[in-house]
Amino acid sequence: MNKSNIDMKQCFRLLTAALVTSVATPLFAGEVSGKVKLDGTPPAPKMIPLDTDPTCKVLQLKPVPTRHYVVGADGGLANTFVYIKEVPGGKTYEAPADMPVLDQKGCMYEPYAMGVMVNQKFKIRNSDPLMHNVNAGVFNFAQTSQGQETIKSFAKAEVPVKFMCNVHPWMFSFMGVFEHPFFAVTDKDGSYKLPAGLPAGKYTMVAYHPKAGETTQEVTVGADDKKTADFTLKVK
């Protein structure tokens, strides 16, 4: 009986804390969203020679192009890391419990660009019926069978970490590792939205694309601001 009461009290406290957090965060913290555009005409993509491994060619029925520049109809640039350069509020952020997935599918990495926090665990999955090696510079391991998963994390912030498969050397992707949760990767239209809860303050925002390079801008976020910050990267 006593144990049950304690459990009830704990549940009540947790629910109250969750409610306060969910209500208070949007009220006392800002949000930043926007779009990254590419100015200029990038080089045309090349077709990947999948026939180096016949199984890869079977898995990909259509020709697969390189993904250096994935540009939407209005110039929106996908696969760009947008993030706050400083650690907001100067505090330490705990890594979230959810585990994003970096998949190897059809002899390609999916997604091409993704972000995680320092010490956040993520899964590396092999969805292909063949073997890959996963080489991220600080580690290199084999995934020999379909459905195999490996859990990894990074102890230091770095943008970007390059993943590659040396069995199929056209396979590569990028991961951003951040000390805080205020980062995003642009979608196919070049749009992004940083997670809610950014403490009020003046920040340097960075838009980094593995090919188009980097640009920054200063953004001042008020207590309950909803800011728009657009970026333009140039093909030089």
Place this chain on the structure above:
Amino acid sequence: MNRSQSNPWLARYAVLTALATLGLICLGGLVTSHEAGLAVPDWPTTYGYNMFFFPISRWTGGVFYEHTHRLWASLVGLLTVALAVWLWLKESRPWLRWMGVLALFLVVAQGVLGGLRVVALKDEIGIFHGTLAQLFLVLLASIALWTSRWWREAAQEGGADYARLRKIFLMISALVLCQLALGATMRHQHAGLAISDFPLAHGRLWPATDPTAIAHYNQARNEVFALKDITAAQVWLQMAHRLLAVAIFCAIAWAARQTVKRLSPHHPLSRLALGWLALVTIQFALGAFTIWTNKSADIATLHVACGATTLVTGCLLGLMAHRRQEAPAVTPPLAGTRNALGPRPTQQPA
């Protein structure tokens, strides 16, 4: 134990070992050209298998090049062990017996370095591995020369000319070794071509290397394979490789001319020196084609192989000039036979 300097089968076996090593260097060139060095992430096992029992069905993509390189390296290791043992048992010259031991030490060191490159994930180890491979090949080729009939029967022909030629050959060979080390550094940084045009460099005689220019070069690259971004240091490295290539070409042309002038056009050393010039000419062209084909794996590998052969030729020329200069304890040719690679001795040993 019956030891002698005359072991014709040992000499032939040494040639075989040297040729197998040249083949191994070619396979190493294919591994780096295909960016496949880390396709097998474990060592000494291969995907958890004993490497000799790794299923052939899994030799796909980059694994094919890396695994073949490992198997061929095992073969060269075995050949070298047998060479060292054979030398130790049958060779009468103690220093040459120790050269066999040195070869054995080097082949083991090479295997360990190759393995460490894989498990420690350090490009620097790969650079050292690639350069030491060239020295190992030189040693094996030298052992083949030292055990050859030519070496036994070579006679002194005249001190001053040979002394000078020996110095020239060996100094140029040292330059070639530096050039090969530069090449190994470029290959093992896994950044592809730092300069993608030739004879100009990024459209200029001397390329810009400021941060804006480097960012522009990286942006303009439209690579299919996973390559690292290039840096200013890599651009300078390729420029140094180009300049040294010109210097070596000129030096070898001059050395060939000196050899012909000091000996005679039909002298074996003159012929070999002219062959050396032909090799470096081919090597220069292969370097240009490596760039024009955007580092095509086959061309880049031929460039590696030809570079190794150029180094070996220079070193052998140096040793042969040394042999001609020094008064050897000549074993007279067998009755009815002729000195294989040179004129008859002009003076008999004391």
